[in-house]
Amino acid sequence: LAKTTQPISMDSYEGQEVNITCSHNNIATNDYITWYQQFPSQGPRFIIQGYKTKVTNEVASLFIPADRKSSTLSLPRVSLSDTAVYYCLVMDTGRRALTFGSGTRLQVQP
Amino acid sequence: SAVISQKPSRDICQRGTSLTIQCQVDSQVTMMFWYRQQPGQSLTLIATANQGSEATYESGFVIDKFPISRPNLTFSTLTVSNMSPEDSSIYLCSAVSVASTGELFFGEGSRLTVL
Numbered sequence: 735l736a737k738t739t740q741p742i743s744m745d746s747y748e749g750q751e752v753n754i755t756c757s758h759n760n761i762a763t764n765d766y767i768t769w770y771q772q773f774p775s776q777g778p779r780f781i782i783q784g785y786k787t788k789v790t791n792e793v794a795s796l797f798i799p800a801d802r803k804s805s806t807l808s809l810p811r812v813s814l815s816d817t818a819v820y821y822c823l824v825m826d827t828g829r830r831a832l833t834f835g836s837g838t839r840l841q842v843q844p
Numbered sequence: 845s846a847v848i849s850q851k852p853s854r855d856i857c858q859r860g861t862s863l864t865i866q867c868q869v870d871s872q873v874t875m876m877f878w879y880r881q882q883p884g885q886s887l888t889l890i891a892t893a894n895q896g897s898e899a900t901y902e903s904g905f906v907i908d909k910f911p912i913s914r915p916n917l918t919f920s921t922l923t924v925s926n927m928s929p930e931d932s933s934i935y936l937c938s939a940v941s942v943a944s945t946g947e948l949f950f951g952e953g954s955r956l957t958v959l
Contacts (some may be wrong), residue, residue, distance in 0.1 A: 780885070
């Protein structure tokens with residue numbers, strides 16, 4: 735399974751755009767890149783998933799370069815409620831199980 | 845989407861006893877997994893719950909300690925056997941819905957404290 739590396743923590747202020755970059759140098763051809771969000775005392779929640787280029791939904795955007803060895807989660811105009819841990823994962827499409835890395839603890843301040 | 849319910853949500857247990865955690869999904873799912881998360885830490889995959897057959901365990905986890913059942917497509921149990929304080933953790937059930945593109949849904953977790 736591809737290992738992921740992301741910053742341990744980030745700080746931001748309300749209204750700013752936050753970009754969290756993850757590296758996954760050993761990603762396989764059929765693997766997808768997935769991001770999850772976790773609040774305290776809750777299970778992780780799916781944010782976005784992509785294979786290459788750019789994916790956007792109502793919550794975030796995901797940028798994946800051509801070599802797919804990294805990805806960037808972009809959260810536009812964060813609010814205090816975006817304070818959470820964000821996990822970058824590479825999904826083995828055959829096995830479906832996800833291996834969680836250390837995650838990035840995002841703290842949004844007023 | 846899929847809604848996953850876990851019971852109990854939390855429990856306090858004595859050393860040497862066993863506890864079974866139940867996981868119920870409200871829709872058809874293809875795969876179910878059990879994770880463990882210690883306070884302030886990331887999630888660690890324990891095993892894949894296979895319907896009608898033995899679970900597939902990750903390195904460091906064994907069936908005698910964490911027996912898992914999955915009698916049908918939407919229900920699974922995880923038992924933590926002969927508990928010690930080191931087993932104090934949050935145990936999370938997760939599943940992949942048949943209607944999704946691989947998105948993994950999680951329950952709220954079962955917080956276990958062993959005294």
